[in-house]
Amino acid sequence: MSAPGTPQTQEALSAVRIDGRTIGSWRQPAGEAELAALLAEANGRGQSVIPMGGRSHLDWGNPPRSSDIGLSLAGMDQVVSCRPDDMLLTVQAGCTLHRIQEELAAHRQFLPVDPEAGPESTIGGLVAVNAYGPMRLQHGRLRDHILGIRVVTAEGARTKCGGQVVKNVSGYDLSKFYAGSLGWLGVFTEFHLKTAPLAEYACSGRIRQSDFSALQRIGQQILDRGLAPRSQVIAPGRVLEATDPAGVPEEALELAVQFAGHPESVAWQCRQVSELAGPLAGEAIRWVEESAGDPFWQRISRFGFDSRSPDDVLLKVIAPFSLTADLLRECRAFSERSGRPFTWLCYAGCNLLWVLFPRRAAEDGSWAELASWLETLRRRLRTRRAELILARAPRELKELFEVWGVEGRPLELMLQIKKQLDPKSILNPGRYVGRQ
């Protein structure tokens, strides 16, 4: 099957593994009609299909139960139309985020998400994981910028939802609903996206301190004063420092905050931060003016993804900001007990904490201790309506500890939805909630 787009070399494809599993055969449809026919056929035969974009998040989710067909969307990578006056962009699902940002930059616009995304990451794949990066604080997740989607169902029906307008309540709001569904309900083929103006000016400040609660207080006050940072994170200094991380004292922590927008308003907000942090900041705040795509924030969005080691364990904890100190204490206690070092990054203001247990030099393959600690932690978090998701982990751990942690009535509903939209369960079987 020949198609335009990124050529996929045979070796590259045959090397692809999903949690150790190889792909039966590869298909790369050139358009939606071909894709629909392909899915209808696979559905008829009960063959499993793993849709793929840039393959950057293939280790996301539980291990697949089967993987008969690898479905590459690389043949559908076009920008369909760009209407800067309407702040509207229509692209095929295989279009990369890089290409989208390049296209929009020419009109001083952008798609306001900054997720971990390699040059090959496609919009389809990123919507499937509802991607975001640190600018989530101001701009939300990818779902918030989708106006309409074309979706081919598991049975091969070509469907659409939403449209090209910014306000739309015609039918269920499926464009939002499909975001984050991990290619489990259908294969996306095209998106109408809402773009945003590029900020005129951006400025970031960093405050170093060894006391987490002092930084947390500053972070909370920034929000309480009604300031509107684009991004705000707290992490060990070594995580944030690019040039010489080892030179940063181990106990040093940093809060990094970015404001973007009108220069006067940015400057005023920076002054507010300097003022409120003054007595707590220890050393002076370092303010740096920035352009779009600043490497500092790009590095932050890559946290936990930098090393491609399949033995890294990355946790995503969704819990109130005020609980972060307690969570870190628990992580430290476990780390000391188990001899597993860890590092972390907190999206302050988004109720999100990333915890990374990097692959150990001598990984002994025994994951039971970690799994049982995670189980306890998840149960405890649940009492606060908080959640723990295993964002990246080796298959062995995922077999012991289910990735998503959805249960009860919501799980039942999700499984029934799956049954309705993909009755034979051919799309990404096993990878999503309830190991389905």
Added chain:
Amino acid sequence: MSTDKETRKKSASELPPAVLGELRKIVGAENVLTDPVDLLVYSCDAITYHQQSPAAVVFPADTSQTAAAVRLLLENDIPFLPRGSGTGLSGGALPLPGSVVLQTSHMNRILSADPENRMAEVQPGVINSFLTKALEPMKLHFAPDPSSQVAAVLGGNIAENAGGPHCLKYGVTGNHVLGLEVVLGDGTVAGLGSPWGDAAGLDLVGLFVGSEGTLGICTQATLKLTPLPQAVQTLLIGFPRLEEAGRTVSQIIAGGIIPAALEMIDHNGIEAVEQSVYAAGYPRDVAAVLLVEIDGFQAGLEEQAQRIRAIAEANHPSVIRMARNEEERARLWAGRKRSYGAQGQLAPDCLVQDVTVPRSLLPEMLEEVYRIAEEYDLHISNCFHAGDGNLHPHLLFDRRDKALTNRVLEAAGQIVKACLARGGTISGEHGIGVDKLPYMRLVFSEEDLEVMRRLRSVFNPRNLCNPGKLIPEPEKCESRQFGADAA
């Protein structure tokens, strides 16, 4: 459908006495209405040309009463529907014959407000503006501000995914809902979403918001709160020519400015407002005014206002005025937000159309609306969310004049079609309900609709929860197979 005595009597007697008795046990006898006169209030929402008396109206006090009532009605095959304040403009709260209305107005408590985490726990019967008022001391507000906010309740806002003038900057209701407690159409209770904003798995909250009561009944919600802006500036700009008002709208947005609100009122709209008790002091010798509000920090706001002025000035306005104080600002807004009510003195009935087009096509679409008005010999005015491309042509009529009513309905359909021809959609914020149901097939294929029906069947398997709304039923009776005609 009719409201004559015949129907009213019939409705009241439709409920089996045993069911009525059980309902009274569940919610208390005083919380069940069956008297035909009492039921009249619940026979329609704000579009009064669809009317049908329910069989009964029940006022549950909480989730468990709601769930018990739903289970009882399911056991007896009786259709039911949730209702908020009945300000809906698509007939979403219109009962089908023999339905029981579950009126949420007794669930009207703000359960908690948490300024640190910027969220509030509310019951569905809380009036939108009451919440915002209660939050004022914390310098927070609930950002979605439908023009009906003094009457509409949060449950209704959630069910319709309501918008409002300030949704241009802050987003529609869906952007402000974190979690929900719902009694599903199958009588079970489910907690959806997470107060911390990012529940694992499918986005069930996102699906429920805007589902118009067809998936279940929201009995509690966790809402996201937004800080009140430090400073606000409101500009009134009048244009002798409509195209130039429209062009100004696109140019402001394309210029990288996202105002908090960007509304347009045309000449007829201005006249209606100025002749009413809501007179806002809009200039009367213009084709349209724009109401532009910017908010944020004091720093930089003045320059933004200057930029908006500069864009407007290049489009030959006849008036540019800035509200000098909060009182002036409130007056300008009252005129806009009461524009629908202001039509009341001009004609007994008013159909508000609600369609959206890509912003740059606003001037062209408005031209078309006027052409249609002329063709059908109608009085039309326009007061709408221009920044979102969301038009609200108001078509005035008198329901007793059958010929005129028919012309209005036909013209409303023509407006929908004109909008679709320009890449727009059939509803921006008022929903589909029963009123727009016939247009759904102009937008969606049978396959698209089948996806929605299958999703509905998960939550509302017997389709007894607000049947006949939002999704047209299959044309053929047999259940459709997907992919049968996929090429």
